[in-house]
Amino acid sequence: MKIKRSILGQLPYGSDLLDAMTELVQKENIRLGRISGIGATTHAVVAFYDQNTKKYNPLEFPGGLEILNLQGNVSMRDGKPFVHIHLILGDPQGKVFGGHLLQGTKLFACEVTVDELEGDELVRAHDDRTGLYLWKTCLL
Amino acid sequence: MKIKRSILGQLPYGSDLLDAMTELVQKENIRLGRISGIGATTHAVVAFYDQNTKKYNPLEFPGGLEILNLQGNVSMRDGKPFVHIHLILGDPQGKVFGGHLLQGTKLFACEVTVDELEGDELVRAHDDRTGLYLWKTCLL
């Protein structure tokens, strides 16, 4: 794969991080890529995936927090570009929290980069063993 | 935007992380880019931005800590390349702390990458709503 294009910019104040990233990749027709960024939230919702029950358990973090890192990728699911992001948050004492990004995370500010990759598409499908929507092939 | 150039290398022992990154991008004349890295500090100073008072509250972490992640970007402020970095630190028990990087963070070791991007410059200006120095346009 090659990096076809890189985007660096900010997401709107008050927007939902997951919705905004999804809208961005769909608007830009980025079907394969990676995401990174920093910023701040006014409210955050992430999840911990329970490997035994195979369920995402939501965790809410109200109030202003730093986005110390957001990291993820873009691939295809149900025929559309799909973003998968993990979020790391910092509180007023410098303590750190995080999880798998869910809808409901509202932005105070957010500066992201998206690299569009060219190469064979990666398609998410249900994986029985883990209960996750994973790609079909492995690098090894 | 395209990635014009990538740099991977280390910063000097004992240097101040924010000053060293600023010196690096100014020396290399990188006006738009992104930054990532790992390493260790002998003393760290980060801040939590209070969204109500619109002030950065500093937090000090003395003693040796791991830099589990540093992430950020380069854009223009006051006519000069300016770096914005969030830092994530790990302590001897594996507990994690972090915030917005300030001056005063001294390096034990640090391995960074900087991608220089080509494209329209992003310029920071005071944003009244947040109190932050943000770019004028949004991706959405």
Added chain:
Amino acid sequence: MKIKRSILGQLPYGSDLLDAMTELVQKENIRLGRISGIGATTHAVVAFYDQNTKKYNPLEFPGGLEILNLQGNVSMRDGKPFVHIHLILGDPQGKVFGGHLLQGTKLFACEVTVDELEGDELVRAHDDRTGLYLWKTCLL
């Protein structure tokens, strides 16, 4: 340096993260590069480097955890491509732990990107001051 190639893909279920990344860069003959990713572990082993004793102290995190971020690079050590990775983990309450990746970290799922860089090789050698295996030159 330039980015020669980018890889986005997943590592196998049950594989050891450090061994799998090492196998990947050696198989692909990536001698200079950077690494990022997200995922989940079934068991994690990281280390805190004690700057006084110059020893890595291992820390074990049993049970399922989120990989909130993995970040690192590829360079040469003892004539072979060598990976250096820092790992950030999230628990069921959203609490965060991390350190320098060691062998023994088993994957539930892991989506990684590797950028192969072209340019002069970076070679790790023992550095007396820190006790670490560092590159010989600095960016500043």
